[in-house]
Amino acid sequence: MKQLLLGTITGLLLTGAAWADEMKLAVTTSFHNSGLAEILLPEIKADLDLDVQLLVVGTGQAIRLGEAGDVDAILVHSQKAEEKFLAGGNGTHRREIMYNDFVFIGPKTDTAGVAEAEDAASALQLIAEASAPFVSRGDDSGTHKKELSLWAAAGLDAAGFDSWYRAVGAGMGAALNTASGMEAYIMADRASWLNFGNKGNLELLFAGDPVLFNQYAYLPVNPEKHSHAKNDLAMKLEAWLTSDRAKELINAYKINGETLFVFNAKQ
16 A cells, blocks of 8 residues: 555656646636636646636736735736736736727617717717616726726716616626626627627627727736745746747637737737
């Protein structure tokens, strides 16, 4: 029995299976719902022998996990919140990785006329004027933060909206499901929309305004504030995420011929 146990342990040591490095990365639901993680994680494991455990939350919660030292790094998409995170000494630096854009989704009937809008502000004004059903993430995510800033830019305050405005306090996939069931308007990131399977009577109605640009950035947690943070592994992952290998995989990831993300890390 002892010989069998010793042989098993020796086999694990020889294969390295027992000693794969592990780190925790908080990522947004929009990144996870895009399906890109399923492409990248196996390649990261193969190239680095690194198991990346994802905590899938909104940007606000990801930042709070980083502040508490519950993860080793975060991958989020709200620059203002990221800069506040760094200013508080919670992260070592911010590294841009890739981008896509936000889009407005709505019922094919488009009763508010969003498809004819000149810009994002006009699209939101049309929805508000029509009191058309609108689903908001309502979860302090990067998408939610961006949506609120766009309402403000349109001269509107979401806090004062009537029942046509529904904040669901959920991730991107769940919010899209709600919008599909209600045949409501919603703002989503393009990647999540393209990978969403329950589109129902919804379709992409408006995109292309430069204000809808959506940048994703990687921020390692500061080991000087949280000594247990695995900064060496966080930096190892960053080097991979900004490599030519990651660039190839990210830019090649498409659904129905459409690109979901564009790599823009400075190498």
